Amino acid sequence: MTDAATDDTWEYVYRPRWMRIAAWVAVAVVMIIHLTFGLLLDISYTGVNVGWSDKVALIGVGVVISGAILFLTRARLRLGPEGVGVLNLVSERVFPWDQVLGLEYPEKGFCARLLFPGDEHIPVMAVQARDGDLAVDAMERYREFQTRYGVAQNAE
Structure with missing residues (x-):
């Protein structure tokens, strides 16, 4: 080698071609879900204090998952x-x-x-x-x- x-x-x-397209679509879906739930996490009070750190963490999990999915494009x-x-x-x-x-x-x-x-x-x-x-x-x-x-x- x-x-x-x-x-x-x-x-x-x-x-x-197909794997790159599928990976980018999956990244878009994952990020939309994590951004939506991250930003709307405290829309109603459920008895649990939700702070900005929780929101950022949920969005960060989406970024990590997206990064792992993007390895397929290589x-x-x-x-x-x-x-x-x-x-x-x-x-x-x-x-x-x-x-x-x-x-x-x-x-x-x-x-x-x-x-x-x-x-x-x-x-x-x-x-x-x-x-x-x-x-x-x-x-x-x-x-x-x-x-x-x-x-x-x-x-x-």
């Missing part, structure tokens, strides 16, 4: 001469072409997975069936890159 943060050699970058697949870069939630892992066997979409899976020797695999959350033709294009592009870079290095 190599450090992908400083590498500008990627020829193809794929980000999921997913991406990058391809280039260096190998395959897979970013799922937190960190990106880059695999040289000589370590990767292929990219497949399992019959009952929600996302594609990168295959390695010994029946090892990792999920590629960026490539999902919900993206339809965009995901199919990403799979085709992966196969083009594997043919271009993977076969030549595996033959050496």
